[in-house]
Amino acid sequence: MKVVAIAPYKGLGILMQEVANSLQLEDVEILYGDLAEGVKNAVRAEQEGADLIISRGGTAERIKQRVNIPVIEIEVSGFDVLRVLSLVRDKQKKAAFVGFPVLAKAVSTISKLTSSAVDVYAVNKEESIETRLQQLKDQDYTFVVGDVITVELAERMGLHGILLTSGKESVQQAFLKAKETLSYLVSSNNKNKQLLQMLKQLKQWILVVDEQQNIVLETKSVSPFFRQYLLQMAVRVQSSCSFVLSGKEDRFLIKANRLQHDNLIMYQIEPAYEEEAAIEVRLGQYADTPGSEGLYVSRWMDRARHFKKDEYARGIWLIGESGSGRAILARYLHNVHAPFLRISGKLLNKQHLNELSTVLLEEGTIFVRNADQLNRVDIEKMEKLVKDRSGKLLLSAAEEPQDKRGTAVFNLPPLRDRKEEIPVLTKVFISHFNNIYGKQIAGVEEDGLEELIRFEYPGNVTDLQRIIKQAVLKSTGEYLSKECILESISSSNLLKWELPFRGTLAEIESEIIYQVWKAENQNNTKTAARLGINRTTLWRRLKERVEKEGRT
Known part of the structure; x- marks a missing residue:
């Protein structure tokens, strides 16, 4: 009997696998997807012979309406709500919960019982979430608690999304119920999966489309977001080009070729393993770096809002030390509904410059790392392309260039000069790594926070992220202790060593x-x-x- 567990976020998938192993459920497949993406995965799983599906929240409710096999829902327990309310408890920062009525009622009840200063807003439709979040942003809220869709929308809008996760106890109860349900089921699915399994094992798969954006051949299903982008850019493919296409979890090398005889475009797709690509395209809600700390908007970054459309077309220089948040600022200024092109100034060559016109769609952003290594002619080509596509050009460097030629400059100070942001950043990082590693850390102890504020951070925000990651992985309690923080600082190799000033x-x-x-x-x-x-x-x-x- 085959069970498919659909996790709206990575941390839940890890917990699902742990529980499945502990209950000795061997044929369990973990898939990822929230709401519409989760439903598509469920429909596909049923077609491929799944006998039962496990999911949670709004995703589970939607799956029940689309499949004819049992769906077991992972409930959110009172302990789960208490953990997240403890994490956002902050007398100086306003917090709210936004979600569907069932969860909203549970959060409201526990919030009142514990006297937590969290305002609760129930929404009946997914389309209503964004409107409510905009209202909260206008009212100076800092934290927004909710399900995956709420958190993603909140982060796109510059708020700090805190995911209401399911604890191990809730996951275990769902799997026990699933195990009981399976004992009463008799599988009648005799489909031959041999060919499909062979295609799944191939390192490379093929997508062929025509100029009308119709799929002619698809040997393996790709994310709808990826597929939609490849269909849209097909009309721009004149000969061939290659680039990396990435999302939150997946990263692919794309080789596009126009088949002149049949007037078709063929995409060869395979996993991308290189650390840095000359051109990497990140899409809409996936504009975040995979495994990144999440979008944190500080008061410094908020000052960048004053830039005008013509300034974006001429290019804006983002200046700051390594790890100070230039890439985060670039994502903040980016239009999330368009492609985000991450360009390496070190690797870019003439061929790559020509390929930019193929991969950059309307209103897209070009973000160039190490832009100080480009010559003025290359930058002017990008300026023209961005202007034609109504997009944005963001140029990143450690020091302000001598030849700016009218472009705007935004200086981002190092973290040691804005330590007032460390408490909020710490909460954002804890939430992020809780989601990734299936942990339930509720915060950091006061003396531990003092150590974080005392540290000088030679690598800026990147160092703080690394410390919190190590602490979350090491901690066995609900709060990060002073000892855990100090050990993480030491093990993260962040302590200063003396620079040599002798010799050539x-x-x-x-x-x-x-x-x-x-x-x-x-x-x-x-x-x-x-x-x-x-x-x-x-x-x-x-x-x-x-x-x-x-x-x-």
């Missing part, structure tokens, strides 16, 4: 590379990413150091 510039640079390599536990991938160089360059510089030491 090349020798100083070599020592810095070596120290970072040691700090990253001799991990070449992490070291290269932290230094902003590729792994080949890193290997060559380390090899030169070893050879030099062997001669002396």
Whole structure:
């Protein structure tokens, strides 16, 4: 008997797998998808022979209306509500819950019993959520608690979404009920799945479309968001191009070719493993970096709202230290309904510049990392393209360039100069890693927060994110303790080491590379990413150091 569990968020999927293993349920498949995407996964699962589906919240309710097999709903318990209310408890920050009536009633009841200062708003339709969130934003609310759709919409609008997660107890109850239900079911599905399973095992799959955006061939189903983008850009494919297309969980290398004889466009799709691509397209709600800390908008970033349309077309320089939040600011300024192009100034070449006109759709954003490595001619080509597509050009660098030629500049200060943001950032990060790792951390103890504020953060927001990630993974309690924070700071290799100022510039640079390599536990991938160089360059510089030491 086959069970398909559909998780609206990653942390729930992890808990589902743990519970399934503990109950010795072998044929359980975990899929991810919220609301409409979850329903599509459920319909597809039924077609492929699933006998029972487990999901939660609004996703489960919608699935029940579309499939003819049993659907077991994971309920949100009182303990689950208490955990999230504890996390958003803040006398200086306003918090609200926005969600469907069943959850809203439970949150309202527990909020009153515990005297939690959380306002509760019930909505009957998914379309009403955005209107309510806009009202809360206008009323200066900081935290919004809700289901996946509420959290995603809140983060797009610059609010801090806190997901109301299901604890292990609730998941276990649902699986026990599913196990009991399965004992009364008799499977009658004798479909032959051999061909489908073969196609799923292929490393590369094919999508062929015509100029009218009709699918001619699809050997493996891709995300509807990805498919829609590939259909829209098909008319722009003149010969061939390649780029990376990414979402919250998936990241694919796309090779597009026009088949001139049949006037068709063929996409070859396979998982993308390279750390950095010259062109990476992130779509709408997936504009966030996979595994990122979530969209946190500070008062500094909020000042960037004054930029006008013609300034975006000419290009805006985002200046700040590594990890200070330039990429987060870029996502904040981005129109979430259009593609977000993440460009590497180090890897971009003439061919890539030509391919930008194919992958950039209307009102899209071009965000260039290490833009100071581009020449003025390349930037002017991007300016023209962005102006033609009514889009935005955002140029990121550590230092302000000498040749700006009328472009606007926005300086983002380092985290050590805006430590008042650390408490809120900490809450956002805890919520984010709770969702990813299936934890239920409710906050950080006061003396632990004091240690976080005391730390200087040479790597800025990235360092704080790394510390909270380590602490969430290490912690066995409901709150992050001072000891846990200090241990995470130490194990995250963030403590300062003395810079060498003796010798030639090349020798100083070599020592810095070596120290970072040691700090990253001799991990070449992490070291290269932290230094902003590729792994080949890193290997060559380390090899030169070893050879030099062997001669002396």
